[in-house]
Amino acid sequence: MLKLTDVDTHYGPLPVLKSVSLEVRVGEIVCLLGGNASGKSTTMKTILGVVRPTAGRVEFEGDRIDGLATEVIARRGISLVPEARRIFARMTVWENLSMGAFTRQKAPAGEVAQDFERVWTLFPRLKERQHQLGGTLSGGEQQMLAIGRALMARPRLLLMDEPSMGLAPVLVDQVFDIIRAINGQGTTILVVEQNAPVALSIATRGYVLQNGRIVIHDTARILLATDYVRRAYLGED
Amino acid sequence: MADVLAILPQQLVFGLALGTVYGLVALGYTMVYGILFMINFAHGEIFMIGAYVGWWVLALLLQAQAGALHPAWVLPLMLLPAMLFTGALGVGLERFAYRPLYLRGATRLGPLISAIGASIFLQNAVMLTQGARMKVYMTSLLFPRDWRIQIAGASVSALVIVMVAVAGLMMWGLHLLVQRTTLGRSIRAVAEDREMAAIMGVNVRRVIALTFFMGSALGGAGGVLVGLYYTQIDFFMGYSAGLKAFTAAVLGGIGNIRGAMLGGLILGLVESLAVTFMNPAYKDVVAFVLLILVLVIRPTGLLGESVAARAKV
Numbered sequence: 001m002l003k004l005t006d007v008d009t010h011y012g013p014l015p016v017l018k019s020v021s022l023e024v025r026v027g028e029i030v031c032l033l034g035g036n037a038s039g040k041s042t043t044m045k046t047i048l049g050v051v052r053p054t055a056g057r058v059e060f061e062g063d064r065i066d067g068l069a070t071e072v073i074a075r076r077g078i079s080l081v082p083e084a085r086r087i088f089a090r091m092t093v094w095e096n097l098s099m100g101a102f103t104r105q106k107a108p109a110g111e112v113a114q115d116f117e118r119v120w121t122l123f124p125r126l127k128e129r130q131h132q133l134g135g136t137l138s139g140g141e142q143q144m145l146a147i148g149r150a151l152m153a154r155p156r157l158l159l160m161d162e163p164s165m166g167l168a169p170v171l172v173d174q175v176f177d178i179i180r181a182i183n184g185q186g187t188t189i190l191v192v193e194q195n196a197p198v199a200l201s202i203a204t205r206g207y208v209l210q211n212g213r214i215v216i217h218d219t220a221r222i223l224l225a226t227d228y229v230r231r232a233y234l235g236e237d
Numbered sequence: 238m239a240d241v242l243a244i245l246p247q248q249l250v251f252g253l254a255l256g257t258v259y260g261l262v263a264l265g266y267t268m269v270y271g272i273l274f275m276i277n278f279a280h281g282e283i284f285m286i287g288a289y290v291g292w293w294v295l296a297l298l299l300q301a302q303a304g305a306l307h308p309a310w311v312l313p314l315m316l317l318p319a320m321l322f323t324g325a326l327g328v329g330l331e332r333f334a335y336r337p338l339y340l341r342g343a344t345r346l347g348p349l350i351s352a353i354g355a356s357i358f359l360q361n362a363v364m365l366t367q368g369a370r371m372k373v374y375m376t377s378l379l380f381p382r383d384w385r386i387q388i389a390g391a392s393v394s395a396l397v398i399v400m401v402a403v404a405g406l407m408m409w410g411l412h413l414l415v416q417r418t419t420l421g422r423s424i425r426a427v428a429e430d431r432e433m434a435a436i437m438g439v440n441v442r443r444v445i446a447l448t449f450f451m452g453s454a455l456g457g458a459g460g461v462l463v464g465l466y467y468t469q470i471d472f473f474m475g476y477s478a479g480l481k482a483f484t485a486a487v488l489g490g491i492g493n494i495r496g497a498m499l500g501g502l503i504l505g506l507v508e509s510l511a512v513t514f515m516n517p518a519y520k521d522v523v524a525f526v527l528l529i530l531v532l533v534i535r536p537t538g539l540l541g542e543s544v545a546a547r548a549k550v
Contacts, residue, residue, distance in 0.1 A: 050432055070435035079436070086433050088426055098419070099426050103438035105419060153438070 001026045001188055002047065002157055007056035009046045016042045018212045019056070024157065029179065029189045031199040031220065033229070034209035040192040041083055043209070044161050048080060049073045060157070075103045079155035083162050085146040089135030093126050096134050096145055100152030112152075119148040122178060140171045147178065158182065160191040164198065176202055200224045241513055246391035248509040254397045254466065256505020257404035262459040262482035263489070263497035264411065265452035271428045271492040272448045274345060278352040279330055280456055281479015282359035283323045285472065287457025288464035289363060290319040292372050299375060308379050308399065316403070319461045320454035327453025328446050330355055363472040371471040374464045400462045407455055408498050415494060424448055428492070484528045490541025499539060
């Protein structure tokens with residue numbers, strides 16, 4: 001479904017991604033692990049066309065998408081739950097969700113309403129607060145709003161950038177349950193995480209990114225058992 | 238003192254008329270700032286060019302039909318071309334004078350200097366093509382002098398009522414557009430987080446161009462109204478009017494649409510009160526002292542929380 005082949009990305013002269021290749025297949029949850037500044041977020045930004053790769057290719061559903069404008073890529077069915085949530089703080093919860101459905105203005109009337117219902121069911125708290133400004137929500141609620149907003153696009157591929165960051169442990173479990181549920185409803189997911197144990201517990205496969213290079217990739221089960229991953233990301237000696 | 242109180246209602250009416258137009262022009266500054274964080278210093282010239290287009294339409298209509306014209310159809314005929322022309326001009330400025338600079342990620346100073354250059358360019362272009370002498374709006378042929386009513390001791394002319402109504406309707410329309418429509422939401426989304434808006438599927442460049450179009454069109458409409466009101470226009474009128482409208486925008490909190498309307502009203506009223514109570518020569522002094530006071534006491538402007546929130550990010 002999504003395929004990166006030998007992608008290089010630079011910020012100015014500075015190389016950030018070096019020959020990154022990865023693949024996400026339909027229906028999978030793929031997990032991208034890595035420490036700070038390993039290039040995880042840049043991988044997301046490269047997929048979305050926010051930054052342009054300097055070499056290599058990005059393909060989505062068989063078509064090359066590197067070089068396309070971000071909004072064009074979004075319309076093809078990729079959406080993002082960004083790092084640090086980045087909800088529209090000065091817009092209401094309802095307006096944030098409606099922005100999520102921006103690409104679907106030509107959808108049949110009932111469809112978007114249905115998706116609001118779906119988000120309300122997943123996150124009843126958001127329904128209670130639909131007229132509140134996004135900026136007044138708690139961190140956990142904002143994360144739910146960011147997820148809800150991304151779902152409103154009915155993406156075929158959902159990118160999630162550190163969905164557990166800054167959340168209380170109870171909420172982390174809840175968020176990952178929701179990710180699994182979303183996947184169960186047919187959305188393919190690429191999730192970037194520092195919290196490797198939780199992420200790998202729900203993922204099909206995983207990649208480990210280090211200094212802009214993919215150093216390991218395998219199934220989640222094998223990664224969980226790999227010495228290197230255990231030492232680097234699971235905090236074991 | 239009794240004399241002063243006697244003319245106070247009249248002055249308030251003038252203040253209201255002027256204030257709504259300041260607000261209308263201030264919207265152009267505030268919308269562009271809200272979305273690009275730049276001050277479009279050529280906006281005053283856009284206002285001036287709006288006044289010229291309105292003048293031309295009126296002159297042509299008077300030529301075609303000597304004698305009195307009815308404002309009910311003439312005014313829309315003046316406003317529409319003025320707004321379309323200035324709107325397109327704003328889009329052109331953005332495309333050729335600003336976008337090449339902000340896209341390249343130059344400092345914020347780049348587009349600003351380019352805007353000052355555009356302002357000088359437009360002033361001179363109008364001076365060279367239209368002449369340096371002022372042009373006279375034949376307002377009295379459109380709004381006869383005896384079209385006026387008495388309200389609470391003030392004599393209110395039909396023109397003033399129309400000005401307030403037109404400016405008020407446009408502001409209300411813009412408010413509804415920005416708050417209630419998908420386009421309005423996408424404008425606010427781009428203003429708040431351009432990258433996320435693009436990720437939602439918003440065509441950011443188109444939204445920026447549309448914002449320039451709307452802001453400039455409102456400025457152009459303001460030019461027509463001010464031309465009718467003061468009856469004299471020249472190529473330099475955008476300088477002081479632009480500065481005033483910019484003051485109004487900052488006063489209300491730049492980047493905030495309701496703030497621009499409020500700032501315009503306050504500025505108009507304060508100016509007309511200043512004229513009532515002291516030498517009219519101090520009018521501009523009062524306006525800019527007010528600006529300095531607001532900047533010292535409340536740098537974000539009266540309704541400027543949004544800018545403060547943005548500065549924190």
